[in-house]
Amino acid sequence: MNMQHTEVALVPCTSYDPVLLDAALQQAAEIAGFPDVRNRKVLIKPNVLNASPSAKAVTTHPAFVAAVIRLLRARGCTEILVGDSPGWQPGQLAARASGIFQAVEAEGARWVDFKEVTAHAVSQSKVLRNIPLTSWLDEVDVVVNLPKLKTHRLMTYTGAMKNLFGLIPGTAKSAMHMQYPLARDFGEVLVDLALSIQPSFTFMDAIVAMQGEGPGNGTPYALGVILASRSMPDLDWVAARCIGYDPARIHYLADAMERVHHGISGYEPSTAPLSPGEVRHEGFQLLPYESDLSRRLGGMPSRIRQTVLKVLQRRPVFRTARCIGCQACIRICPAKVLSLDTHMGSNTVRIDDSHCITCFCCHEVCPANAIEIGRVLTRIWHRPQSKISSKT
Template sequence: MLDKTTRPRDAVQRTAATVALVRTAPQRERVFEDVQRAMELAHWHDYITAGAEIALKPNLGWDKLIPGAISAPWVVEGVIIALKDYAGKLFMVESNQVVVNVEKVFRLSGMADICRRHNIPWVNMSRGQFVRMRDPERLVLKDVHLPEILTRTELITLPLLKTHNKTTLSGAIKNQWGCLETLRHNFHPVLPEALVDLNTLVRPRFAVMDGTVGLEGDGPKSGRPKEMNVILASANLVGIDSVAARIMGFDPSAVHHLTLCAQHGLGSLPGRFALTGDPVESVAQPFVPAAHNAVSGLEMILRQSFVERLIFKTPLLWIPAWGARRYYDLWDWRVGRKLRREFFARS
């Protein structure tokens, strides 16, 4: 039984917190056990206040259900099981995207069933109340609105082991992107700096990374699933992403937002924290890095053109948004359904 009088460690201690890496297997009960083992190895109860209300932030950013592109129900449920006798009320939170209705993903992914089974309220942060946060000293998010629920809960982020065409990998730091309002894509040109500000504002207490199935290639949406069977956990956001990068074959020190976040006290790079559990070498598999697909590539071109403001900051945004959605529908018809079929045939 955990000692419920334990107080969470401060931000300085979290900066150098241990990262746990645990190998697992594709069986539901085994995943539950290994999620709890990873969390214990990373001393999760040292960073979460006993009895506190907790917001769980999975990655539900895609409705095509490509394995590895969104959070797996087993890992999320494993975290809930580990928390339920220690924490207070739990919430599951996520947000819409310009081209994704998260309510649809919530249902199709099985997360709605998990919330019903464990009596956990679902909060679509795009539809909730927001609180204005102003600070001229921030790097780029000097005047933003954040979901009100994140101002009164302790945040546990549940990221994925996947590539990303703008940040190399989508991990514990990038997973908070959905905590901004729907038009957050306008911060893409200053993404590393925005991630520093955002994570400073919402300050996740702990991260559990779902590496049961990774995503390589053109992530975050049009990549290819890669069975990995690993779970990572830590209160050290830069640390857990650094270990994930090494597993994927990337150099953490070459990932701009990781080095920038480390400089601003959001965690530490390898050499400044302990790694426990299984060694990286036992699970490492090179991932195909992400390139810009047609949608991301066109966005980058338009953002450097004279029509940038007209396209992205007026109601004309519906035109490229409609086009992006049609592109992904076609991609899923031509590629995505084949990837799903092949993955489940061999897994």
């Protein structure tokens, strides 16, 4: 593929009605040059972040997954697998809650949990030499990526490239967060991963996107479009523009574009039939651009740097009044700095601030919207209501 001529399909679609979806996906596939999948075995990778109903816009919509299965079958695929590895729950359990598992079964495809791991060589590497990915990749010819367009506390925006992080089974994802805690470094890992998954094609569900406290606790926003492309960096660039971001300010998107287009100055992927400026996103709640504060303070003496970081670094703030004591945050935390106190029917999550790597995985998985991201002042503000405690 000539990356200079990649086109991103940006197709209007305002509902998950199967007839409308089939037509819109067909149009998107034609525009973006969907590959020949006759007699191929395909793995579909939706976003199944956790066990959430589809109406919350946490996951790819099950009707979207079903429509892509129909499209693949119509184009001659021999076998269609669908799978994901949520952060801490079994894949099938999460897929059932969203309705994706049922949609897969109804369309005659097969759900697979990602458990076994194979080390995959990373072809266009900046950080990684190899990466532990689901062994199902060894069984298929093509990966069809089905992300949901969402905001993301750590990465600002999440779409095609970030969705492939779910190809890493279970707890191996936590190890990656521990190894690359800064958003900038973690973003380079995501780009390494995305560029090494070939061949692939992406259909993005942006019919209803997630705004605000994404990727797990934001609110739905009817954006009314489907995006499709052979190129994940191009698609993510366009998707970020559609909701009002300047993608050049989101480090991992800029990094990806530099790698595939050798510089971002002035380059904009071509789109059809819509342009990003035609996508209405009035009032879409964006998250702030990532800030690698720790790196910016790199020249300071260590003790001063630690003090400044303590005041300015955004951290998780646990709201006891909302906490249901499910311990999802404790299980996912790669730094193992959380514990739960239950007393008189009240759940208080305790955090060891000094070892928190600010990966925000806890915020991502909390099913009760009980974790905010804020600075020290936010924590002090919430203390009287939520009885938050900290060891530092």
